Amino acid sequence: MADWAALQGIGQTLWDWGTKLGLGGVGGWWLKRLLDQRDRAVERGRARVDAAQPELAPRNNHGTQYVVQLEVENRGKGPARTRRLGFTGVQEVATLDEIPAGQARITAALNVQGSPLFDPASDGHAEITLVYVDKYENEYRLRIPVMRAPRADGGFNMVIDWHNVTNETPTPSKARLREIGG
Numbered sequence: 526m527a528d529w530a531a532l533q534g535i536g537q538t539l540w541d542w543g544t545k546l547g548l549g550g551v552g553g554w555w556l557k558r559l560l561d562q563r564d565r566a567v568e569r570g571r572a573r574v575d576a577a578q579p580e581l582a583p584r585n586n587h588g589t590q591y592v593v594q595l596e597v598e599n600r601g602k603g604p605a606r607t608r609r610l611g612f613t614g615v616q617e618v619a620t621l622d623e624i625p626a627g628q629a630r631i632t633a634a635l636n637v638q639g640s641p642l643f644d645p646a647s648d649g650h651a652e653i654t655l656v657y658v659d660k661y662e663n664e665y666r667l668r669i670p671v672m673r674a675p676r677a678d679g680g681f682n683m684v685i686d687w688h689n690v691t692n693e694t695p696t697p698s699k700a701r702l703r704e705i706g707g
Contacts, residue, residue: 563703565706566702566703566706566707567699567702567703567706568706569705569706569707570697570701570702570703570704570705570706570707571702571706572706573661573705573706574659574661574663574697574702574705575602576602576603577602577603577604577659577660577661578601578602578603578659578694579599579601579602579603579604579605579624579626579657579659579665580599580600580601580605580665580692581597581598581599581600581601581605581607581624581655581657581665581667581692582597582598582599582600582690582692583595583596583597583598583667583669583687583690584596584597584598584629586685587631588634588635590682590683591636591637591638591643591683592634592635592636592637593610593612593634593635593637593653594631594632594633594634594635595610595631595632595653595655595669596629596630596631596632597624597629597630597631597632597655597667598624598627598628598629599624599625599626599627599628599629600626600627601626602626603626603659603660604623604624604625604626604659604660605623605624605657605658605659605665606621606622606623606624606657606658606659606660607620607621607622607623607624607630607632607655607656607657608620608621608656608657608658608664609654609655609656610632610633610635610653610654610655610656611635611653611654611655611656612635612637612640612651612652612653612654612671613640613641613642613650613651613652613671614639614640614641614642614651615635615636615637615639615640617635617654618633618634618635619633620632620633620655624657632655637651637683642671642673642681642683643673643680643681643683645679645681649672649673649681650670650671650672651670651671651672651673651683652668652669652670652671653668653669653671653685654666654667654668654669655667655669661705663695663697663701664695665692665693665694665695666692666693667690667691667692667693668690668691668692668693669685669686669687669689669690670685670686670689670690671683671684671685671686672684672686
């Protein structure tokens with residue numbers, strides 16, 4: 526009788542552990558599958574953002590001495606939607622335009638006459654900033670440095686430094702990439 530009770534106890538212990546490990550295994554498999562799915566969504570999102578990434582490059586300023594109106598070309602893979610055009614010390618203006626890849630557009634005009642760049646007390650440095658987004662609404666920034674050159678009448682001319690242009694690309698969070706990756 527003692528042997529039967531011992532065997533029954535061992536059997537019950539093995540059954541309990543087997544059930545727990547089995548359910549734990551199923552739970553572990555389900556958790557791994559869920560995490561793998563999330564990781565694949567992040568990878569898909571990153572690939573989609575990379576495939577749709579615009580890159581704006583300035584060509585020219587169609588404005589006057591106190592007006593910035595940029596001509597920009599999209600050298601990226603996807604369309605760019607411009608949002609705002611700004612200049613140091615001046616209120617930004619909305620510039621809503623879509624620029625397909627391989628094409629150029631002229632932005633809205635921005636009056637920069639009130640900028641500290643033209644004030645003799647200023648350090649003489651400013652920046653043009655064009656904010657644009659890709660088709661997933663990720664925000665990019667095109668930054669163009671501006672300096673000044675003195676004139677004979679005591680004023681200053683705006684000198685745009687076309688050689689030191691920078692494009693700032695966004696770094697979407699994993700949650701945002703999962704959202705884009707579906």
